[in-house]
Amino acid sequence: MADEKTVRVGLLGFGTVGGAFAEVLAAHKDARVRITHVFNRGVDRKRTHARAAFLSRDVVWTERVEDVLEAEDVDVVVELMGGLDPAAGWIRAALGAGKHVVTANKQLIAYRGAELFALAAEKGVQLRYGAAVAGGVPVIPGITQGLNGDVITRISGIVNGTCNFILSSMEGGAQYSDVLAKAQTAGYAEADPSTDVDGFDARAKLCVLARLALYAEIDPEQVPTQTIATISAVDFAYAKELGCTVRQVSRAALTDGVVSANVGPMLVPKTSPLAWSRGTQNMVVTSGRFGGDVVFSGHGAGGHPTAVAVMSDVRAIAEGSAQVRLPAKKMKVVGDVVAPHYLRFVVADRPGIVAAIAGALAKVGANIDSILQHRGFAGDRLPFVVTTEPSMSSWLNEALWEMAGFDFMLEPPLCLQILVVDDKDTD
Amino acid sequence: MADEKTVRVGLLGFGTVGGAFAEVLAAHKDARVRITHVFNRGVDRKRTHARAAFLSRDVVWTERVEDVLEAEDVDVVVELMGGLDPAAGWIRAALGAGKHVVTANKQLIAYRGAELFALAAEKGVQLRYGAAVAGGVPVIPGITQGLNGDVITRISGIVNGTCNFILSSMEGGAQYSDVLAKAQTAGYAEADPSTDVDGFDARAKLCVLARLALYAEIDPEQVPTQTIATISAVDFAYAKELGCTVRQVSRAALTDGVVSANVGPMLVPKTSPLAWSRGTQNMVVTSGRFGGDVVFSGHGAGGHPTAVAVMSDVRAIAEGSAQVRLPAKKMKVVGDVVAPHYLRFVVADRPGIVAAIAGALAKVGANIDSILQHRGFAGDRLPFVVTTEPSMSSWLNEALWEMAGFDFMLEPPLCLQILVVDDKDTD
Numbered sequence: 001m002a003d004e005k006t007v008r009v010g011l012l013g014f015g016t017v018g019g020a021f022a023e024v025l026a027a028h029k030d031a032r033v034r035i036t037h038v039f040n041r042g043v044d045r046k047r048t049h050a051r052a053a054f055l056s057r058d059v060v061w062t063e064r065v066e067d068v069l070e071a072e073d074v075d076v077v078v079e080l081m082g083g084l085d086p087a088a089g090w091i092r093a094a095l096g097a098g099k100h101v102v103t104a105n106k107q108l109i110a111y112r113g114a115e116l117f118a119l120a121a122e123k124g125v126q127l128r129y130g131a132a133v134a135g136g137v138p139v140i141p142g143i144t145q146g147l148n149g150d151v152i153t154r155i156s157g158i159v160n161g162t163c164n165f166i167l168s169s170m171e172g173g174a175q176y177s178d179v180l181a182k183a184q185t186a187g188y189a190e191a192d193p194s195t196d197v198d199g200f201d202a203r204a205k206l207c208v209l210a211r212l213a214l215y216a217e218i219d220p221e222q223v224p225t226q227t228i229a230t231i232s233a234v235d236f237a238y239a240k241e242l243g244c245t246v247r248q249v250s251r252a253a254l255t256d257g258v259v260s261a262n263v264g265p266m267l268v269p270k271t272s273p274l275a276w277s278r279g280t281q282n283m284v285v286t287s288g289r290f291g292g293d294v295v296f297s298g299h300g301a302g303g304h305p306t307a308v309a310v311m312s313d314v315r316a317i318a319e320g321s322a323q324v325r326l327p328a329k330k331m332k333v334v335g336d337v338v339a340p341h342y343l344r345f346v347v348a349d350r351p352g353i354v355a356a357i358a359g360a361l362a363k364v365g366a367n368i369d370s371i372l373q374h375r376g377f378a379g380d381r382l383p384f385v386v387t388t389e390p391s392m393s394s395w396l397n398e399a400l401w402e403m404a405g406f407d408f409m410l411e412p413p414l415c416l417q418i419l420v421v422d423d424k425d426t427d
Numbered sequence: 428m429a430d431e432k433t434v435r436v437g438l439l440g441f442g443t444v445g446g447a448f449a450e451v452l453a454a455h456k457d458a459r460v461r462i463t464h465v466f467n468r469g470v471d472r473k474r475t476h477a478r479a480a481f482l483s484r485d486v487v488w489t490e491r492v493e494d495v496l497e498a499e500d501v502d503v504v505v506e507l508m509g510g511l512d513p514a515a516g517w518i519r520a521a522l523g524a525g526k527h528v529v530t531a532n533k534q535l536i537a538y539r540g541a542e543l544f545a546l547a548a549e550k551g552v553q554l555r556y557g558a559a560v561a562g563g564v565p566v567i568p569g570i571t572q573g574l575n576g577d578v579i580t581r582i583s584g585i586v587n588g589t590c591n592f593i594l595s596s597m598e599g600g601a602q603y604s605d606v607l608a609k610a611q612t613a614g615y616a617e618a619d620p621s622t623d624v625d626g627f628d629a630r631a632k633l634c635v636l637a638r639l640a641l642y643a644e645i646d647p648e649q650v651p652t653q654t655i656a657t658i659s660a661v662d663f664a665y666a667k668e669l670g671c672t673v674r675q676v677s678r679a680a681l682t683d684g685v686v687s688a689n690v691g692p693m694l695v696p697k698t699s700p701l702a703w704s705r706g707t708q709n710m711v712v713t714s715g716r717f718g719g720d721v722v723f724s725g726h727g728a729g730g731h732p733t734a735v736a737v738m739s740d741v742r743a744i745a746e747g748s749a750q751v752r753l754p755a756k757k758m759k760v761v762g763d764v765v766a767p768h769y770l771r772f773v774v775a776d777r778p779g780i781v782a783a784i785a786g787a788l789a790k791v792g793a794n795i796d797s798i799l800q801h802r803g804f805a806g807d808r809l810p811f812v813v814t815t816e817p818s819m820s821s822w823l824n825e826a827l828w829e830m831a832g833f834d835f836m837l838e839p840p841l842c843l844q845i846l847v848v849d850d851k852d853t854d
Contacts, residue, residue, distance in 0.1 A: 024717050027578055130573055136718030138573020145572050145748075146557055146565020149738025151454055273724070276703060290451050291563030291735040294725035297700070299718060308718040311576025315751060321572075322748045 007318040010037040010068035010099075012090060013080035017104060017131075017310070019051030020303030021078065024311045026054040032318045033311075035059055037068045069093045076317055078310060079103040088112050095119045095127065102313040104131035104306055110204035110220050113211065114328070126323060128313035133205040134159055134282040136305025137298040141312070143212045143286060144324050150288030152213040156251040156419070159205040161280030161301040162189045162196040163228050163248035167265070168278050171236050171245050176229065188280060188301075199225030199248065199263040206250040206263060213286055214254045216331040218261065223252075224335035226264025230414055235344055238372055238385045239267050242342070242418075245275050249419065260334045262393075267342050267418040273297070274419070336394045340369060340418040343386045343400070346411040349379035353408055357386060360402045364395040381410060387418065434745040437464040437495035437526075439517060440507035444531060444558075444737070446478030447730030448505065451738045453481040459745040460738075462486055464495045496520045503744055505737060506530040515539050522546045522554065529740040531558035531733055537631035537647050540638065541755070553750060555740035560632040561586055561709040563732025564725040568739070570639045570713060571751050577715030579640040583678040583846065586632040588707030588728040589616045589623040590655050590675035594692070595705050598663050598672050603656065615707060615728075626652030626675065626690040633677040633690060640713055641681040643758040645688065650679075651762035653691025657841055662771055665799055665812045666694050669769070669845075672702050676846065687761045689820075694769050694845040700724070701846070763821045767796060767845040770813045770827070773838040776806035780835055784813060787829045791822040808837060814845065 011018055018038070025033060035055055040046045043061040060067065068074055069090060077094040081087050082105055091108065094101050095116065103109070108116070109129050120127040130140045134157075143152070158164050165188050169179040180197070183189035195201045203223050210216045228248050239246050244267040252261035268274045273295045277283045282300025287293050299305040316323075347353055358368060366388045373384040388396065393415075400413050438445055445465070452460060462482055467473045470488040487494065495501060496517060504521040508514050509532050518535065521528050522543065530536070535543070536556050547554040557567045561584075570579070585591050592615050596606040607624070610616035622628045630650050637643045655675050666673050671694040679688035695701045700722045704710045709727025714720050726732040743750075774780055785795060793815045800811040815823065820842075827840050 020717070024576060027716070028576075136577070136715070137721055138569040141573035142565040142569040142723070145743060146568035146736065146739050148742050149451060149455075149740075150563070150735040273703065276700065288563070288735065289454070290447070290731040292726040292732060294564055294723070296569070296721075296723060298721035304717040305719060308574065308577040308715065312573050312751075313576075315575050316572060319751045320749055321751050322746065324743050324746045324748045 006031065007033050007314065008036045008073050008075045009033060009314060010039070010071060010074035010077045011035055011080065012039045012065065012068060012077060014038050014040040014046045014049070015080065016303035017080045017306045019049060020307035021080070021310050022051055022054035024304065024307045028311070030315065033314055036073055037062065037071055039063070039065050039068045065090055069097060074099060076100045076102060076314055078314065079105060080310070082107070084108060084111055091116060092119060095123050095125055098123055098125055100126045100128070100317050102128045102310055102317070104129070104310060106132040106201070106204040106208055110207040113208070114217055126317055128317065128323065129208070130313045131306045131309035133208050134284060134296065134298070134300040135302065136308045137282055137284070137296050137300055138309070138312070139209070139284045139296045140212060142296055143209070144326065147213070147286060147288060147291065147294065148324055148326060150291045152286050152288045153255070154251070154253040154287040155209050155213045155284065156249055156274065157206070157209070157282070157284035158247055158274055158277050159250055159282055159284065159300065160196050160202040160248055161282060162193070163202070164277055164282070165280045166197070167228060167231065167247055170231065170233065173233070175233065176231065197229050198227045202248060202250045203263045206252055206261060209284065210252045210259065210261065211328045212326060214252060214259060215326060215328045216254060216259045217328045218259055218331055218333045222333035222335070224262045226262070228265045231265050234383045235414070237374065238344065239342070241372055242267065242387065244269050244418065246416070247274055247277065249274060258334055259331045260337055262335055262337060262417070265416055267416050269419065269421050272419060272421045336392055337417060338390050338392050339420065340390050341388045341393070341396055342416040342418055343388065344383060344414040345386070345409065346381060346383045347408045348410055349382045350408055356406055357403060360399045361386070361388065364399045366391040366396055366399060393417065433458065434460050434741065435463040435500050435502045436460060436741060437466070437498060437501035437504045438462055438507065439466045439492065439495060439504060441465050441467040441473045441476070442507065443730035444507045444733045446476060447734035448507070448737050449478055449481040451731065451734045455738070457742065460741055463500055464489065464498055466490070466492050466495045492517055496524060501526060503527040503529060503741055505741065506532060507737070509534070511535060511538055518543060518554070519546060522550050522552055525550055525552055527553045527555070527744050529555045529737055529744070531556070531737060533559040533628070533631040533635055537634040540635070541644055553744055555743065555750065556635070557740045558733045558736035560635050561711060561723065561725070561727040562729065563735045564709055564711070564723050564727055565736070565739070566636070566711045566723045567639060569723055570636070571753065574640070574713060574715060574718065574721065575751055575753060577718045579713050579715045580682070581678070581680040581714040582636050582640045582711065583676055583701065584633070584636070584709070584711035585674055585701055585704045586677055586709055586711065586727065587623055587629040587675055588709060589620070590629070591704055591709070592707045593624070594655060594658065594674055597658065597660065600660070602660065603658065624656050625654045629675060629677045630690045633679055633688060636711065637679045637686065637688065638755045639753060641679060641686060642753060642755050643679070643681060643686045644755045645686055645758055645760050649760035649762070651689045653689070655692045658692050661810045662841070664801065665771065666769070668799055669694065669814065671696050671845065673843070674701055674704065676701060685761055686758045687764050689762055689764060689844070692843055694843050696846060696848050699846060699848045763819055764844060765817050765819050766847065767817050768815045768820070768823055769843040769845055770815065771810060771841040772813070772836065773808060773810045774835045775837055776809045777835055783833055784830060787826045788813070788815065791826045793818040793823055793826060820844065
């Protein structure tokens with residue numbers, strides 16, 4: 001490694017990931033990368049944190065972000081604060097000042113990526129975000145560097161560790177509310193779990209991936225999300241009978257120039273790699289026209305795995321390794337999807353229920369594939385399941401709307417997409 | 428994408444991969460990459476092949492490799508001939524002439540990598556080989572670009588599709604010889620299957636990965652290999668009883684500056700991702716100190732997946748994206764491994780067999796973990812199994828050597844390493 005020059009890093013945020021980044025950097029003993037500045041609120045507290053010992057003594061601690069953004073001796077700004085604002089303004093300022101930026105901020109890339117990439121290109125600097133999706137799993141570099149030679153038509157993934165922890169625990173018999181509480185205690189889930197369980201975190205990550213894999217710049221707000229909060233133990237029992245489990249899946253596909261995308265709990269066949277993921281594991285499957293399905297999986301979140309991705313980006317910049325630029329164009333999202341669906345009803349049993357449901361489905365042209373009803377439930381609160389042949393989700397929603405009004409229906413019906421596994425052997 | 432310049436490709440080899448590369452390139456309609464030369468024997472036949480239609484009319488067909496290596500209008504030489512010689516000389520000549528090289532040749536990188544990387548660095552050009560391991564699965568770019576921030580301590584993988592096809596078919600009940608014949612008919616296996624089934628192909632790939640993941644330059648000849656040809660149906664039955672299956676695994680680990688590595692059939696717990704691989708799928712698992720286990724899987728071989736990896740490398744060069752250079756140093760390989768082992772014996776039943784075997788194991792300090800003997804086998808040809816607690820493989824081999832001489836032993840005992848799954852949740 002000849003003619004090395006030290007890359008000086010200004011760190012915005014010294015929390016879990018920032019501290020882990022300092023530790024990972026120290027472990028590498030890489031003389032090419034040095035943290036010169038740390039911005040955080042309450043630096044007096046932060047500088048006494050155990051992980052501050054991984055920083056050099058002459059690091060500049062500051063509570064004024066300008067001290068980092070305007071520093072002459074900062075080449076790379078590493079943004080680990082998260083959120084859209086004020087992070088976006090800071091990154092804009094850093095790029096504007098000719099500094100490279102490495103961020104783990106998926107919301108920022110999903111909502112403001114296009115503008116920030118353009119600014120980085122204009123300034124001749126890099127904006128890297130390998131940690132924005134699946135943390136320590138190199139999905140972003142893998143797609144960018146290793147799959148740009150394919151024509152990817154579909155991505156599907158488990159990209160929210162909290163939801164996967166909850167659903168894979170429920171698969172093992174736990175109740176939603178108990179396992180959510182446990183995840184909150186363990187620090188996997190926020191006090192307000194909505195960002196995770198309602199799919200907004202996963203949706204931002206899906207949009208980041210759609211740009212790289214499908215070359216589609218899509219508006220996160222156009223991607224329909226469905227909460228996992230309505231999934232109950234009985235759904236896992238029925239899913240099992242159908243050879244499936246339930247996972248929060250984020251999927252997008254490009255067909256004839258149209259992007260279809262959605263996020264929510266789905267039935268995943270046990271033969272799909274997505275069914276293998278356990279605990280907080282992340283997994284992304286890309287489907288390419290030439291290379292078939294490629295699976296990436298591992299620990300998506302947490303300080304250390306995320307720090308690995310950040311560190312890899314910083315080292316790439318230190319090496320002078322430019323990114324492969326991929327084209328991307330603005331595209332509209334179709335939230336509608338044609339797929340087999342799982343419908344779960346909770347009813348007060350009486351004659352004529354199946355006929356009523358079948359009638360509502362027939363009205364929208366949806367064919368029933370199977371009807372499942374386990375023994376052992378009380379007739380006054382009977383859960384049972386109907387699966388459909390591939391049907392348009394918007395038509396099913398119309399039928400569900402009608403069915404929700406039936407007098408025997410004790411809860412709004414639950415409708416989940418069933419994933420279809422169709423990876424073919426390639427030649 | 429401003430200031431683009433066309434990258435002109437000289438192709439060495441227009442077989443399955445070369446033809447697929449032309450097809451993939453044509454599908455991309457990427458004006459930045461153009462094939463200008465094709466070298467192959469028998470060009471008159473090649474130029475009438477269906478996939479020749481994907482080339483432009485003015486491509487230069489030649490049977491003289493110098494026409495490509497010395498061409499002024501070739502920027503990147505893509506080598507798809509395979510084998511050590513004459514490929515090494517061609518690549519040396521291309522690099523020497525200041526051309527970038529993209530190759531799918533794992534033997535070349537495993538045996539001559541160090542010399543060729545040095546030459547490329549000296550000439551300021553790139554030598555890329557993303558297709559050398561796991562074809563269309565971006566393991567090489569994933570590790571290089573996305574995991575260089577971790578400290579990887581272990582890699583294990585299924586990197587030979589032929590062996591995986593054979594063993595996963597045997598798991599489904601097929602006989603070794605039948606499924607080998609089937610693989611040969613399907614074109615997955617060569618007429619002489621030794622390179623695949625005896626582990627030499629996988630070993631070269633393991634050495635390529637060891638350089639990137641463990642920064643260890645190891646001599647393939649020092650890595651012990653074991654054939655899969657001695658695996659039989661009964662091993663799958665016993666493995667199942669142990670919660671495992673059998674796969675050809677290539678593994679290397681770095682502990683206290685020492686590389687331990689070996690290739691061969693191993694017992695893989697069903698809880699390991701390696702047990703999920705089916706058919707010709709490849710899978711690589713890296714274990715990092717900070718990021719934990721990361722899994723890559725997909726279609727490793729075949730024209731199209733391999734062409735995707737080649738195309739990705741060529742596009743990276745066209746983009747001016749330099750590689751992240753990773754350090755690597757020459758290291759000795761220790762073939763010995765401390766692990767639990769599976770020993771399968773075929774004996775003529777008589778009293779005292781277990782005592783004799785237990786005695787031989789005790790002599791080398793190996794503790795027995797379990798003894799398994801299925802009903803339903805004839806006593807004059809009885810297969811049974813002993814598993815050991817973690818033991819040094821060389822000591823076990825000593826014991827096996829003694830046991831092979833026992834009069835009741837009808838076949839040389841089979842000894843397989845049992846993989847241990849220990850991925851921890853990271854914080």
